[in-house]
Amino acid sequence: MTIEKGSPYGAPGTLPADGVVVRSDESARQVVEAARRAGEPIPPLGLLGGDLWRTLGGHPGGGEERLRSGDAVTFPVDVGAVLIDGRLHWFVAHLMARNQWWTQAFVAMNAQWYERWNLGPRAHPNDGLLDTFDARLRPTELLKVRSRVRMGAHLPHPGIKERRTASIQVQFERPRDVVLDGTWAGRARNLSMRIEPDAMQVVV
Numbered sequence: 001m002t003i004e005k006g007s008p009y010g011a012p013g014t015l016p017a018d019g020v021v022v023r024s025d026e027s028a029r030q031v032v033e034a035a036r037r038a039g040e041p042i043p044p045l046g047l048l049g050g051d052l053w054r055t056l057g058g059h060p061g062g063g064e065e066r067l068r069s070g071d072a073v074t075f076p077v078d079v080g081a082v083l084i085d086g087r088l089h090w091f092v093a094h095l096m097a098r099n100q101w102w103t104q105a106f107v108a109m110n111a112q113w114y115e116r117w118n119l120g121p122r123a124h125p126n127d128g129l130l131d132t133f134d135a136r137l138r139p140t141e142l143l144k145v146r147s148r149v150r151m152g153a154h155l156p157h158p159g160i161k162e163r164r165t166a167s168i169q170v171q172f173e174r175p176r177d178v179v180l181d182g183t184w185a186g187r188a189r190n191l192s193m194r195i196e197p198d199a200m201q202v203v204v
């Protein structure tokens with residue numbers, strides 16, 4: 001069951017014996033995608049890095065010992081799914097479809113952070129929603145947004161259309177590179193995406 005507003009999130013719990021330790025969003029996505037394509041449950045993931053890890057309050061330097069200690073915390077987490085050119089892919093933290101300069105960008109966030117940017121300040125990895133942002137910015141506007149995005153103060157903005165949704169379809173005028181959790185997944189003009197609630201358990 002996805003989290004309700006104001007409810008506590010996460011509970012004490014160590015990484016089980018069949019859990020998989022990953023150090024990046026990219027590695028977590030690979031585990032998720034392999035399980036989904038095989039028709040198998042996603043194994044519990046122990047996070048040691050990445051934007052999802054940071055969103056969940058990851059502790060630098062904790063190492064695998066923390067994941068199997070009394071300090072470990074277990075969280076239910078949603079997973080994003082997207083259809084790109086007829087092939088289904090998954091992502092754990094974020095989807096990016098943008099031009100080279102970020103003046104035109106579509107972003108879907110399941111995590112709050114994108115590298116050093118607080119790109120999805122309201123995004124929650126277990127609310128059953130994707131936080132999407134469709135940005136059309138002039139270069140001068142982009143500079144102002146970049147100066148504020150580290151603190152999550154770039155929203156609201158007239159050039160950024162924000163939507164929180166369980167599913168969405170988008171179409172671009174020209175094909176864009178699509179990047180899932182830091183990994184290039186192809187070029188596309190049309191994307192159809194949805195959230196898979198409570199898709200996995202992660203330990204931080």
